Amino acid sequence: MRVIVPLQAVVQGRGGLVLGSLIPCALFYFLQLYIRRDRPSSSASNLPELAPMPRSLSRSLLSPRGSSGPVRLSSRGASVARDDDNPYYVGLKRCAEDPYHHSSNPNGFMQLGLAENWLSLDMIRDWLVGNVKEPLLLDEEGELSIHGLATYQPYDGLMDLKMAVAEFMGQVMQGSVSFHPSQIVLTAGATPAVETLSFCLADPGNAFLVPSPYYPGWDRDIKWRTGIELIPVPCRSTDNFSISIAALELAYNQAKKRGVKVCAVLVSNPSNPVGNLIDRETLYDLLDFVMEKNIHLISDEVFAGSTYGNDRFVSVAEVLDSENFDRRRVHIIYGLSKDLCVPGFRVGVIYSYNENVLAAASKLARFSSISTPTQCLLISILSNTKFITEYLKVNKEQLCDMHALFVDGLKQLGINCASSSGGFYCWADMSMFIQSYNEKGELKLWDKLLNEAKINVTPGSSCHCIEPGWFRCCFTTLTKQDIPIVMERIHRITESN
Secondary structure (H helix, E strand, C coil), X not given: XXXXXXXXXXXXXXXXXXXXXXXXHHHHHHHHHHHHHCCCCCCHHHCCCCCCCCCCCCHHHHCHXXXXXXXXXXXXXXXXXXXXXXXXXXXXXXXXXXXXXXXCECCCEEECCCCCCCCCHXXXXXXXHHHCHHHHHECCCCCECCHHHHCCCCCCCCHHHHHHHHHHHHHHCCCCCCCCHHHEEEECCHHHHHHHHHHHHXXXXXXXXXXXXXXXXXXXXXXXXXXXXXXXXXXXXXXXXXXXXXXXHHHHHHHHHCCCCEEEEEEECCCCCCCCCCCHHHHHHHHHHHXXXXXXXXXXXXXXXXXXXXXXXXXXXXXXXXXXXXXXXXEEEEECCCCCCCHHHCCEEEEECCHHHHHHHHHHHHHCCCCHHHHHHHHHHHXXXXXXXXXXXXXXXXXXXXXXXXXXXXXXXXXEECCCCECCEEEEECHHHXXXXXXXXXXXXXXXXXXXXXXXXXXXXXXXXXXXXXXXXXXXXXXXCCHXXXXXXXXXXXXXX
């Protein structure tokens, strides 16, 4: 009624705006004030005390912010987050949790599953101690400068570093081929390099043919985010696991029947995990094959400068310089983690002869660019020709010596290795020590080596090897004094088998 009365006065008043509206409203509200004045006021002290609200209910029940439902990831994120039961990663994790050290932890896990070179780290350390201040802080005039260090720089790498890397790659190839800085895209390691290149060459659901055994990390590096399928193409021990063009042809035709589009052949040279080199004739055959199928060739050459023995390394770039092939379908993956033994610096290289690939990869490099201080430091290291020449010479000598010692130690245990000329590992045949000639028997031996002998090696099944009993054993994280300990631990297991 209190609301209706004044409204009626406004609507029904006939004495104009003043008589019909304002005066009735004023009289009404004065009446309300008079009535309220005569009422007894009730103080807060006379009100009955209210019982406090019980707090038995959870806040999550009163507010949607505390939903008890599951917090979901994308299907991609959930897949990546799951524990990986691949023995390659299981072994790496165990070693990281309890690493061997000759004095502080002699009963720890010995790392033979990681292709990392510790043999020449002292040379890198000594150079850094003597030179680290100059390349980072001084400009060309010798003045202290921060502008080129802390500001944005090209995502695909500084041109000065591209020039230094191109020179280093040529030196690694012993001057047999020249590399051009304009054909280089730099990334934060070889892993994003091969992923970025794969993104440029194939769509989700497409496939690469990969001669196997192959590096087990590719199953993550390439497949996780690109959605590309890797099709293992088996190589045989009877041919020292060399690439077979006939096997590639068969795999290509089988993929075509399944409706899978093959976009490239991916090889490693030197081979990882076997360590053999791809000869010139096989490179010719590979180039003929990809041209015939109208697909790409990716050559991973990260171990190009880490060779030993009498066989000469031949880059696919050298073959392109000598023959008339379609260069646009050829791409090289390189990096400084292996040949310069600085994996922590995270430097990878895409070297391509295809302008469209370079344009796309340069833009994608924003997701994996190298820090500018790291680039400045590497420019100084690689520009020191005297140091690099000495480093490459000493590193090869140490690789050769350690390889010979390690292979000889295995031979004394009755374990033979595939013939190899490069890499930080040997491909060891332990098939005579597995109780059943299959993947299950191989993994049982691997488990004993890891959990009883505390030796981490990579089983062949992780590398898609179809012949059970082969293991990759990396020797460049060891010292010469460690080798007898490794052999003694392996012997304890093989003797019981």
